[in-house]
Amino acid sequence: MTATATKPAPPARNARGAGGPRRNREMWVLMLPALVPVLLFSVGPLLYGIGLAFTDAESGKNHVTGFVGLENFGDLLADDTFWASMRVGLIWAVTVTVLQFLASLGLALLLNQKLWLTGLARVLTVVPWAMPPVVIGLMWRLVYHPDAGIVNSTLGTDINWLADFTWALPAVIVMGVWSGMPQTTIVLLAGLQTIPKELYEAGEMDGAGTWRKFWSITLPQLRPIIVTITSLDFVWNVNQFSLVYVLTQGGPGGQTRLPMLFAYEEAFRYGFFGYAAALGVSIVIVVLALLGVYLWRQLREAS
Amino acid sequence: MRRISQYVALLAYMVFLAFPLVWLLSTSLKTPQEMAGLDPTWIPAEPTLANFADAFGEQDLVGAGARSLVVALASALLTVTVALPASYALARYRGTLKQVALGWVLVSQVFPFILIIIPLFMVLRQLNLTNTLVGLVVVHVTFTLPFALWMLQGYVRSVPRELEEAAAVDGAGRMRAIVSVVAPLLAPGVVATLLFSFISSWNEFLFALVVLKDPDVMTLPLTLVRFTGPEGVSRLGPLAAASLMATIPSLIFFAIIQRRLRSGLMAGAVKG
Numbered sequence A: 001m002t003a004t005a006t007k008p009a010p011p012a013r014n015a016r017g018a019g020g021p022r023r024n025r026e027m028w029v030l031m032l033p034a035l036v037p038v039l040l041f042s043v044g045p046l047l048y049g050i051g052l053a054f055t056d057a058e059s060g061k062n063h064v065t066g067f068v069g070l071e072n073f074g075d076l077l078a079d080d081t082f083w084a085s086m087r088v089g090l091i092w093a094v095t096v097t098v099l100q101f102l103a104s105l106g107l108a109l110l111l112n113q114k115l116w117l118t119g120l121a122r123v124l125t126v127v128p129w130a131m132p133p134v135v136i137g138l139m140w141r142l143v144y145h146p147d148a149g150i151v152n153s154t155l156g157t158d159i160n161w162l163a164d165f166t167w168a169l170p171a172v173i174v175m176g177v178w179s180g181m182p183q184t185t186i187v188l189l190a191g192l193q194t195i196p197k198e199l200y201e202a203g204e205m206d207g208a209g210t211w212r213k214f215w216s217i218t219l220p221q222l223r224p225i226i227v228t229i230t231s232l233d234f235v236w237n238v239n240q241f242s243l244v245y246v247l248t249q250g251g252p253g254g255q256t257r258l259p260m261l262f263a264y265e266e267a268f269r270y271g272f273f274g275y276a277a278a279l280g281v282s283i284v285i286v287v288l289a290l291l292g293v294y295l296w297r298q299l300r301e302a303s
Numbered sequence B: 001m002r003r004i005s006q007y008v009a010l011l012a013y014m015v016f017l018a019f020p021l022v023w024l025l026s027t028s029l030k031t032p033q034e035m036a037g038l039d040p041t042w043i044p045a046e047p048t049l050a051n052f053a054d055a056f057g058e059q060d061l062v063g064a065g066a067r068s069l070v071v072a073l074a075s076a077l078l079t080v081t082v083a084l085p086a087s088y089a090l091a092r093y094r095g096t097l098k099q100v101a102l103g104w105v106l107v108s109q110v111f112p113f114i115l116i117i118i119p120l121f122m123v124l125r126q127l128n129l130t131n132t133l134v135g136l137v138v139v140h141v142t143f144t145l146p147f148a149l150w151m152l153q154g155y156v157r158s159v160p161r162e163l164e165e166a167a168a169v170d171g172a173g174r175m176r177a178i179v180s181v182v183a184p185l186l187a188p189g190v191v192a193t194l195l196f197s198f199i200s201s202w203n204e205f206l207f208a209l210v211v212l213k214d215p216d217v218m219t220l221p222l223t224l225v226r227f228t229g230p231e232g233v234s235r236l237g238p239l240a241a242a243s244l245m246a247t248i249p250s251l252i253f254f255a256i257i258q259r260r261l262r263s264g265l266m267a268g269a270v271k272g
Helices: A020-052 A071-077 A082-110 A118-130 A135-146 A150-154 A168-193 A197-205 A208-237 A242-248 A259-270 A273-302 B002-026 B032-036 B050-058 B060-090 B095-105 B114-126 B133-160 B162-168 B174-203 B206-211 B219-225 B233-271
Strands: none
Touching: A020 A273, A020 B060, A020 B095, A020 B133, A071 A208, A071 A273, A082 A168, A082 A208, A082 A259, A082 B002, A118 A168, A118 A242, A118 B002, A118 B095, A118 B233, A135 A150, A135 A168, A135 A242, A135 B095, A135 B162, A135 B219, A135 B233, A168 A208, A168 A242, A168 B002, A168 B162, A197 B095, A208 A273, A242 A259, A259 A273, A259 B050, A259 B114, A259 B174, A273 B114, B002 B206, B002 B233, B032 B095, B032 B114, B050 B233, B060 B095, B060 B174, B060 B219, B095 B133, B114 B133, B114 B206, B133 B174, B133 B206, B162 B174, B174 B233, B206 B219
8 A cells, every 4th residue: 555655744653742632532542441450450459469568457357457567577577487488489599590591591502403303392392381380280299209200210219309308499499490491491592593693604714613602602692681581580480389389388397488388378378468468578679689689780791 | 423412412301391291191091000009110001091081080170171261261351352452552652651551561570479469359358259250350360461461562563553554544544444454463463362361361370279269169270289188199190180181271272372472472571
């Protein structure tokens, strides 16, 4: 049709200026049905949830909620279970994120080669993404089962992996890496494919070997994508619940009780809504602080 | 030599990725007698499909599957209905509102579920919607909406603005142009978003755990977890079989949309 006819007047570049009131009204008509539910169900509850952190809200129907200021946070700081859970959560989130990244980078580099079998490997890579977390958790229970599991019979060990104080957390971490590899691998692979071939050709002319090309071309080129996906992975891992709940319920003795499992128990087993909300807010603060430092360092190094 | 080491590495990855899946399949095909024996093997001695039939007897899988289907369908339709107009506005107009809305989508990823589910639970309880599928649909829409918005506005942006404007020049109003020009081009993106929302809801466990307490209203993930408990080894076969069956719809839908999801994730990753 007539693309040229529209060229002289690129409208709507500025909703207020060029669009005129009519266009603005249309925008509101379109936005409203969508904005209302987003405000009602997403923004609203979140603000409400943050607000609850400063109250003594409880599950009981007759409980009258009152404002308590920072009391919940004070209680948290004095709660050993909270610190134990934060420790487990940080070990879990950092380890899983790092291992996920290293494993996925290796896999993405392999998938980017023209190797036989990569088609099948790609399919396998994506499968965990599609599976319900509950099924992933149950599946790994079968894998780790002390009698009917494959790990003991392969290694010749006799360990009750998920009930063992030493082994429960590492066992859960392996599952975490397995289940989070698809997203990371796919994003890194897509990133690898955007690196211009000319860079490698130029590197080869200068006599750079495989390692040298990897360190001087691949990694710097991937950097923005690496920073983004590791940040996302970290946030997702900190907020993980279902996988670990199904696998261990936080046991044995709290060895795998991630912060979200702790929060869930406080809120929906014991009914301390305010306390659990304060825990949620604390986690946001910790995550934002850690991400802030990480992103700031990455930015500084990049420039 | 280098090729060989690459193949070894690739093979190691494939083993790591595949072995839990193979073990799940293998367990689902074993007889109770074999499960009780020592030294489990990869390949069942006498493969049987009895576990798949038994799974239906152990728990109300059909009912749970039907409820999951209803919840997932309703959530997907509702999510897309709500997200579609907003995504169009987000993609086509510039201004602070747009920045705020897109920023919200990203920020909402950082907040832990507990800050959203407690207030939603309190509201649902006020409305007497806990323990109902309607309540769960509301929660699922809330939780899928940000990503659905993100996906859809990407698709809208890929429809050339010139097409709409040409239709407008030809005398069609803006709404008319949207319906007759944009909508058909957007259809694949809408289908992808629908399927994505369906999978999210079908797979979802945590919110269902909070909202649904009564076994009569539980969705499939909750029912699967009820298989466990103080588990006798003999129940592991039906558990594996039920887990496999619960995964099939997600796998099929995922296979259809995975290419689109990848590009969506990439767009999010690069811009995020």
